[in-house]
Amino acid sequence: MSRTLVSVPKTAKVGEVIDIRAMIAHPMETGYRMGPNGQAIPRKIIRHFACEYDGEEVFSAEFHPAVSANPFVAFSTVATKSGALTFRWTDDDGKVETASAEIAVS
């Protein structure tokens, strides 16, 4: 279980552009580094990130080894209706971390 942080406005007006931020605590190990024993440290990165707003995908991104540890994503979308924003981070092994936040739109 990795720690995640998301920031979504609690309220917004219909049509308002809202700023969204999401971070996951993750080493984003590239696979190119050598450990102290001389062996390569196995690659372990978040490969895919997606955000759904009321069931519809509004943002997604592919991550690669050059993305930093604890990847931080900031993006914007348009507030359309009240509901949940859900965030999904998928790593190399297919393991998924999720987070969600509610927004009330008037």
Add this chain to the structure above:
Amino acid sequence: MRGFAAGAAVLGAPPVLAQTGPRVVVVGGGFAGASFARALKREDRTIAVALVEPSEHYTACPMSNAVITGLRDIGAQHFGYGGLEDDGIVHVPQRVVRVDAARRRAVLADEVMLDYDRLVVAPGIDMRFDAIPGYDAAAAELLPHAWKAGEQTLLLRRQLEAMEDGGLVVISAPPNPFRCPPGPYERASLVAHFLKTRKPRSKLLILDAKDAFSKQRLFEQAWSELYPGLVEWVSLSFGGKVTEVDAPARTLTTEFGSHRAAVANVIPPQRAGAIATTIGVADQTGWCPIDPVTFESRLTPNVHVIGDAAIGGAMPKSAFTANAQAKACASALAGLLRGREPESPKLINTCYSLIAPDQAVSIAGVYQPANGLLAEVQGAGGTSPLDAPRSVREEEGANAQAWFETITQEAFG
């Protein structure tokens, strides 16, 4: 203005500067400027040295975290310029308003002009009041930065003393580079000590615009051993960067939330003291690029920059660094003024940080010019050991006091 004939000085150098050998004007009377002026006089007494500094005394930053937490009197931080005058350095209590680099002339606020062969600029830092929305000079009167010692130091001290037990103290630490990299964490340690002994139901939150900091493991070990459960550090990745400040509400907003403080100490991003921009030695970063051998500005010839304002490469911005750079620059300049090639210097920095009133940890490094910057000599420095017994920390606490006495003696006499 001892030694100056102000009226006659208007059209040229003051007599005291004109009569003798080369003339060097120093701007700024902190650790860098004062150390430099004295070191240059030691190198060559025939060089005329004027120190332009509007204050009658300097208020030292090292140890000022002990003032904030009631362990020390602000008077112990004050140093006058009498020692410099005894060395034959002329203290000019004025501000430089302009420099004519082509004529090698500094113009003061009272329109006195000082001609120089070399100008040495040591302006220290200024806060960037444009960096965090809501944190300007007026906000600093409510949420002190206390990152230049003086009235701000006392304001933060009064706020801590007046706070009710159970209050939340927030320290906002800036991104690199900034003055005194371990300073926010020394401050956190001493504030934690103050809270533990005086207001034990209170908490301390450090909001950091970085993911790592100087002597981190030593500080974190000290916090968990000496002040368990009292200190929380929030890194950049976990929402530590303050993006907005509401000073009247004492509320700090980060990327992932907001915190309402009883006492908030906002240490904002910094840049070289404003005079560096006026003179034309600061670049778009706000700091001053220099040649690492002579400390001559890469932007303006015959002007040298030392101390916190300079881009010191791997060297941290500290009083020790300022003093070391001052001596290296004095040696280089004494040579340059006599037509000698300067030698590549080796510089040392040591920073002590108090983790409790009588305990300290330290970091040391050795630096030399490499690829146009000051680079760290690998394997030459180090930090205090982790898991050391209390006696080791107390010994370093005594060393910290001795260091302060030694360096202020050397800089100010």
